[in-house]
Amino acid sequence: MALLVTRDLTISFGGLAAVANVNLSLETGELVGLIGPNGAGKTTIFNLLTGVYRPSRGEIFFDEQSLVGLKPYQITRKGIARTFQNIRLFNDLSVLDNVRIAYHLHASYGVTSAILRLPSFHHGEAEILAESEKLLQIFKLAPYRNEKARNLPYGEQRRLEIARALAAKPKLLLLDEPAAGMNPQETRELMELINWVRQEFGLTILLIEHDMSLVMGICERIYVLDYGRVIAEGPPEAIRNNERVIEAYLGREVNDNAPQGGES
Amino acid sequence: MAVFFQQIINGLSLGSIYALIALGYTMVYGIIQLINFAHGDIMMAGAYIAFFVVVYLKLNIWWAFIISMIGSALLGVIIERVAYKPLRNATRLAPLITAIGMSLFLENGGLMVLGTDIRSYPGGLITNAQLPLTLFGIRLTATTLQLLILAITIVMMIILQYIVHYTRAGKAMRAVSYDADAARLMGINVDNTISLTFALGSAFAAVAGILLGLYYNNIQPLMGIMPGLKAFVAAVIGGIGLIPGAMVGGFALGIFETMVSGYWSSNLRDPIVFLLLILILLVKPAGLLGKNNTEKV
Amino acid sequence: MIEVRFNKKNLIVLAGVILIYFLVYGLQAVGVISAFQEINLMMLGINIILAVSLNLIVGFTGQLALGHAGFMAVGAYVAAILTTNLNQPFPVALLAGAFSAAVAGIIIGLPTLRLRGDYLAIATLGFGEIIRGAANNINYIGGAAGMIGIPQLTNWTWLYVMMVLTILVITNFINSTHGRACVAIRENEIAAETMGINTTYYKVLAFAMGAFFAGIAGALYAHYFYLIQPNTFTFFRSFDILVMVVFGGLGSITGSIIAAAGITFVNAALQDLAVLRMVIYAVLLIIIMVFRPQGLMGNKEFTLDRWLKKRGAVSGPTGN
Numbered sequence: 092m093a094l095l096v097t098r099d100l101t102i103s104f105g106g107l108a109a110v111a112n113v114n115l116s117l118e119t120g121e122l123v124g125l126i127g128p129n130g131a132g133k134t135t136i137f138n139l140l141t142g143v144y145r146p147s148r149g150e151i152f153f154d155e156q157s158l159v160g161l162k163p164y165q166i167t168r169k170g171i172a173r174t175f176q177n178i179r180l181f182n183d184l185s186v187l188d189n190v191r192i193a194y195h196l197h198a199s200y201g202v203t204s205a206i207l208r209l210p211s212f213h214h215g216e217a218e219i220l221a222e223s224e225k226l227l228q229i230f231k232l233a234p235y236r237n238e239k240a241r242n243l244p245y246g247e248q249r250r251l252e253i254a255r256a257l258a259a260k261p262k263l264l265l266l267d268e269p270a271a272g273m274n275p276q277e278t279r280e281l282m283e284l285i286n287w288v289r290q291e292f293g294l295t296i297l298l299i300e301h302d303m304s305l306v307m308g309i310c311e312r313i314y315v316l317d318y319g320r321v322i323a324e325g326p327p328e329a330i331r332n333n334e335r336v337i338e339a340y341l342g343r344e345v346n347d348n349a350p351q352g353g354e355s
Numbered sequence: 356m357a358v359f360f361q362q363i364i365n366g367l368s369l370g371s372i373y374a375l376i377a378l379g380y381t382m383v384y385g386i387i388q389l390i391n392f393a394h395g396d397i398m399m400a401g402a403y404i405a406f407f408v409v410v411y412l413k414l415n416i417w418w419a420f421i422i423s424m425i426g427s428a429l430l431g432v433i434i435e436r437v438a439y440k441p442l443r444n445a446t447r448l449a450p451l452i453t454a455i456g457m458s459l460f461l462e463n464g465g466l467m468v469l470g471t472d473i474r475s476y477p478g479g480l481i482t483n484a485q486l487p488l489t490l491f492g493i494r495l496t497a498t499t500l501q502l503l504i505l506a507i508t509i510v511m512m513i514i515l516q517y518i519v520h521y522t523r524a525g526k527a528m529r530a531v532s533y534d535a536d537a538a539r540l541m542g543i544n545v546d547n548t549i550s551l552t553f554a555l556g557s558a559f560a561a562v563a564g565i566l567l568g569l570y571y572n573n574i575q576p577l578m579g580i581m582p583g584l585k586a587f588v589a590a591v592i593g594g595i596g597l598i599p600g601a602m603v604g605g606f607a608l609g610i611f612e613t614m615v616s617g618y619w620s621s622n623l624r625d626p627i628v629f630l631l632l633i634l635i636l637l638v639k640p641a642g643l644l645g646k647n648n649t650e651k652v
Numbered sequence: 653m654i655e656v657r658f659n660k661k662n663l664i665v666l667a668g669v670i671l672i673y674f675l676v677y678g679l680q681a682v683g684v685i686s687a688f689q690e691i692n693l694m695m696l697g698i699n700i701i702l703a704v705s706l707n708l709i710v711g712f713t714g715q716l717a718l719g720h721a722g723f724m725a726v727g728a729y730v731a732a733i734l735t736t737n738l739n740q741p742f743p744v745a746l747l748a749g750a751f752s753a754a755v756a757g758i759i760i761g762l763p764t765l766r767l768r769g770d771y772l773a774i775a776t777l778g779f780g781e782i783i784r785g786a787a788n789n790i791n792y793i794g795g796a797a798g799m800i801g802i803p804q805l806t807n808w809t810w811l812y813v814m815m816v817l818t819i820l821v822i823t824n825f826i827n828s829t830h831g832r833a834c835v836a837i838r839e840n841e842i843a844a845e846t847m848g849i850n851t852t853y854y855k856v857l858a859f860a861m862g863a864f865f866a867g868i869a870g871a872l873y874a875h876y877f878y879l880i881q882p883n884t885f886t887f888f889r890s891f892d893i894l895v896m897v898v899f900g901g902l903g904s905i906t907g908s909i910i911a912a913a914g915i916t917f918v919n920a921a922l923q924d925l926a927v928l929r930m931v932i933y934a935v936l937l938i939i940i941m942v943f944r945p946q947g948l949m950g951n952k953e954f955t956l957d958r959w960l961k962k963r964g965a966v967s968g969p970t971g972n
């Protein structure tokens with residue numbers, strides 16, 4: 092079985108299906124794109140996969156285990172980490188602490204050792220610190236180490252979110268528009284970084300992105316979502332020429348001022 | 356059975372007062388998601404304003420209602436401008452703490468200025484006669500004051516429904532409580548709308564304060580604390596932010612309370628009310644009339 | 653880089669802690685401390701324990717709890733019953749009081765922590781009132797009249813040891829991955845949860861620990877003033893403790909200590925003007941929140957390093 096499988100994944104809000112009968116399948120090591128017009132239900136799928144929402148119907152299997160009904164922290168422990176479209180950093184904490192918090196899962200000492208300052212505490216903390224510093228290096232955030240997260244430039248905040256997600260040592264990484272608001276140069280660098288990280292950490296990645304050329308450039312396979320349903324799936328070339336996809340994007344372009352979801 | 360119906364009659368009076376206070380809590384919560392801890396103390400201020408109007412200005416009780424409503428409305432607006440408005444973009448904890456500060460200020464300021472003595476409205480303000488009542492062949496008593504409380508409450512609620520649903524200001528209030536940013540973009544003056552909500556809620560509290568003073572025949576600077584808390588409990592039980600919820604919650608709590616004191620012990624009344632609150636929050640976190648929404652992430 | 657455990661900084665602090673103990677002990681032995689001053693000294697210690705423990709819940713974990721006096725009451729009554737009615741030694745009573753309060757913290761914590769901020773505030777406030785209401789109605793513990801004749805067992809040594817212990821335990825907890833988990837919940841609960849933090853567990857843990865030390869404070873209180881009544885533990889006392897935490901800075905332990913000390917001092921100074929004192933508090937509370945919502949210290953700590961550095965004496969690297 093593939094690393095991640097969903098069957099008939101469905102959720103409705105007040106009678107309206109935001110995600111309907113979605114079947115995804117991700118093999119270990121893949122980098123898969125998830126695209127679709129505004130309000131198609133992409134973020135909602137992430138929320139379902141990470142347990143933030145509970146599906147109205149359908150199944151989610153990760154590593155052959157069902158995830159439905161698990162709490163977000165339990166799902167993270169099983170090996171799924173994510174970033175948020177509307178950045179959710181620990182704003183008043185330092186960049187270093189943002190990453191250190193995410194190592195929590197792998198901390199090797201308990202509350203008692205912390206209170207009594209037993210050797211295991213000191214070792215555990217040293218380990219967390221070393222690993223966090225390493226991630227900050229990789230994501231070029233080391234210079235901001237002691238800066239509050241809220242004071243970082245936008246692009247750095249997005250990078251910090253990815254670094255933080257990686258600190259949880261996931262097998263599957265969900266990235267929700269990681270390049271939103273970046274300029275083309277920054278975007279390209281970020282994509283290279285994502286690709287490199289994937290190989291370095293042996294990750295599987297599901298990526299939501301609006302920039303078509305970007306998704307086409309780096310993803311091996313793409314799912315296209317419209318009105319909560321998968322309308323196409325396949326390698327970039329196939330998607331590029333798919334009638335329904337073109338229609339979904341172009342047909343929407345004309346009256347795209349309609350509801351765009353309330354997020355900011 | 357007679358006891359039961361008698362408790363319902365008593366409960367309705369108390370419940371009316373709770374409902375009036377709860378309306379203010381719920382309107383403020385609906386519009387800025389703040390527990391205005393000072394609300395019960397605004398009610399106390401309302402009761403005192405009326406006291407001074409009838410005792411020193413020698414006006415009748417209806418003038419007392421009107422002047423007290425205006426005075427309390429002003430007080431509510433000032434409190435909002437001073438203590439809550441500067442913190443609109445701060446963490447949610449901040450205005451909650453200033454609300455507690457405001458409440459302590461009014462209570463202790465009241466104690467300092469008004470003294471600790473308990474006062475009561477002069478007799479003869481309203482005719483308070485016993486009315487024999489027969490229900491299903493059971494003889495009960497209600498007082499004219501109890502009927503008056505119920506009548507005033509019902510009239511106030513009708514007025515509120517009218518304001519909220521049929522006036523421009525009411526529509527603005529609903530728009531702001533639904534989405535303040537969107538309302539601003541639509542050209543609604545959000546600050547004024549919030550002030551208006553405080554004014555309205557405080558005027559209702561003033562009425563409640565006077566009725567409470569008449570009902571228990573005493574007023575004192577700390578009279579707002581417990582009824583204020585209870586009314587908040589009522590608003591939460593009904594579903595905070597919902598105007599019908601405050602009414603239902605107020606009446607339900609009033610009747611529940613008189614039942615507990617009537618059948619059990621008045622010493623246990625307060626703890627049991629809070630126990631009820633916690634139980635309801637656990638079973639229906641959004642209150643009796645509230646809907647549970649998934650927070651959008 | 654592994655921290656040096658017995659570095660100079662820690663030794664200085666340790667020396668200071670011991671010095672203060674013997675200083676006060678000595679002053680007391682010589683008889684310089686008046687009865688009035690002693691009362692305030694005790695209140696100071698108790699207030700510090702209360703403020704620091706509430707800060708763990710409100711300041712660090714971000715859960716607005718208005719029932720701290722309730723936990724204090726549990727500790728006070730349980731400990732008093734053990735010493736007064738059951739003739740148990742003080743340490744046993746102290747521990748039992750603390751554990752009972754912690755259990756109360758878990759009982760209130762588990763179900764209510766699902767509630768959002770304001771609901772939690774009102775539920776915990778209600779909880780405090782339930783405890784008080786219960787105490788009012790139980791004849792075994794004196795009902796509304798309360799318990800009298802509790803042996804006066806709290807002395808400077810017990811107070812000081814408990815205070816230092818509270819500060820030490822909570823500081824160590826905060827500066828660990830477990831404390832960071834609590835802070836993450838305060839900063840962004842959803843992000844914390846998706847980072848693998850069991851938010852319910854840590855909220856309950858914070859409640860249990862905070863309640864534990866509030867229980868100790870209650871037990872110390874009962875055994876110093878040898879009289880407790882349900883009305884000692886109204887929600888005004890909970891507010892009082894909250895005021896200290898807010899003044900000092902949500903998320904600053906040294907801030908809580910300084911604020912608790914300052915407020916105890918003002919309390920003593922304005923002893924005869926109880927009402928005026930409350931008015932002043934109220935006004936200060938509003939002014940501080942409006943103009944300096946982060947409190948005296950913000951979420952920073954007063955550290956020896958910073959202090960020394962400011963004075964230009966030492967310019968070594970700081971730990972964190």
Ligand SMILES: Nc1ncnc2c1ncn2[C@@H]1O[C@H](COP(=O)(O)OP(=O)(O)OP(=O)(O)O)[C@@H](O)[C@H]1O
Nearest residue numbers: 104109128129130131132133134135352649650651
């Ligand atoms: N908690 C919720 N309550 C009600 N409706 C919701 C909720 N979460 C999502 N929706 C709705 O579900 C639909 C899909 O939203 P979603 O955020 O998943 O879209 P998206 O594909 O991520 O769009 P975008 O590209 O704008 O980020 C939208 O209509 C949105 O309003």
Ligand SMILES: [Mg+2]
Nearest residue numbers: 133134135176
């Ligand atoms: Mg989205």
